[in-house]
Amino acid sequence: MLKEGLEMIGTIRSYSFWLAVVMTLICAVIGTFLAQLPYLSLFGALIIALILGMFFQSSKKLVNQASGGIAFISNKFLRLGIILLGFKLNLVQLAQAGIKTILLAIVIVTGTIFLTYLIERKFGVEPELAILAASGTGICGAAAVMGISPQIKVAPEKLERQHENEVLAVAIVAIMGTVFTFIDLGLKPLLDLTPTQFGVFVGGSLHEIAHAVAAGSAAGPVGLDNAIITKLSRVLMLAPAALLIGFWYQKKSKQDNTEKEGTAKLPIPWFMAGFILASVVGTFAPLGTNMLNILVKAAYIFLGMAMSALGMSVNFKVILKRGLPAFAAVFISSIILGIFVLTVSKLWF
Template sequence: MTLICAVIGSLLAQLPYFSLFGALIIALILGMIFQTAGTLKSQAGIGIGFISNKFLRLGIILLGFKLNLIQLAQAGIKTILLAVVVVSGTICLTYFIERKFGVEPELAILAASGTGICGAAAVMGISPQIKVPAKQAERQRENEVLAVAIVAIMGTIFTFIDLGLKPLLGLNATQFGVFVGGSLHEIAHAVAAGSAAGSIGLDNAIITKLSRVLMLAPAALAIGFWYQKHSQKTQPVSDKKAKLPIPWFMGGFILASVLGTFLPFSTAALTALVKVAYIFLGMAMAALGMSVNFRVILKRGLPAFAAAFISSVILAIGVLIASKIWF
């Protein structure tokens, strides 16, 4: 069932209007629809857990083939520095605002990661670093779905806003591409908006967005260390000697990007590997959708959405200024 959701999501994401949401979001929604089968959750619980865990990691590793390190290096130090500032600044800002709005730490950091790095893939990549007790596992899955919903909806809203404001911003094609690649949440959002500025705008949007994707591995490591230290303050003394979480699958992500950059893979082979990555990630997203509690999400969602909206506005303004000054 998750494979069906992932394949349909990948196919629909190639269509003009559906492409704005991306394959992962569509797969998540299809998983939610499948959940309407009354006993699905109880009958398929083990399989859902396996797919949302193991297939997620495999998909993240294969996603590394999407990153061409030479192209990122050729983009220049300004693009890399912008990505570092955007990712670190947005994660810290969004987490701060989310907490001020009363959002729990686990949901706040997932929403912040998705907003700052690369949307749903970042949420799913960071989530394994948030180690919660077994009794909180279901609530953490709800946090994942809610965080994905936040970045999907915010990214879509701001894609339309950016396209509507494009004639008024006074940006050339390069600047507009950097602006949308540096401020929008999903790769699909950056592609949709960047294409409005032609091939130059699209290329710059993709490169800037992929520079943020490159930050996924170090961000996962840093957030894992931070969350462990943060959570130790409220854990019993017997639990405080747990090992710091090392996201080994992120090492695979980096290795895949190195292999894809320096080994003689054909363009067709790299494209196929990335498509397979999105199939595995889509299956993980569909499995997540099959286990969501809609009532709880609706009840807890408003403060998290409001905080993410404020953060997204600040992010867009900051990147707009940077694109005008530096590019």
């Protein structure tokens, strides 16, 4: 623990760290600004920050100089961003939405992760990529991918490939979510849904919070409120999902590797405890709306910095070569998810 702390202090004091901070902060701030513009809002600040990070790869010398800081930011800032994201969850509002919304979120998250993972594996996608794509599809897009990824412990020689898996999973849920946002908006006149039902439908079936907001707003204030509440109910599942997936993956890896001896350390995601604590504090402490908004904005800045750092450090040519089966699997599971949530919203809300 002491050694790790000293290494962290050394990293923070280095030129590499501060260069990486400047580069990733630029991407995060620009991404936040661009995400407020029409059409670009469908992608969200995190996806835009990732894309901007990709552009820095054209300056290999600069990226190489910042490589140590980039690795630090993609890891530590990610956890800090997820903790702060907890302030976005108002537990009282979620409770007031009723047991139906929470139960629906549990079924959606559990069923979508299982279904998407099984389809991905049937299509020959490696387990690490399959579970990341499944988590992003079932829970909350890019934030879920980055929240689950630390639970997937891989050997040091596989770290670069795992970074590629993270970016590919983020790209999959971003693109699929955008595609289905347009599909849902196009189908809206034909679905004969009340504003409440349409809000539940898009909040329960679309991948990113930005997607749910963009589509839900088409049904007016009532549709938007229900879309956000339903989506945030899925976000609430991030912490328990990370814990369960960590246990599952550790057990699976141990079974696959018969030469492994001893008992591995349980992969408890302590930063997820911070996520839950932040949601409790944000709900019950008298912080005020302005302070909560600042904390949530800070969360997206830190997450945007982590996403852009990821974009600076991966081989996209390799990703493109093996991405098609994963895209196809998520496309199929997204159709099934949409049909299921549409049916439930009509019958239950």
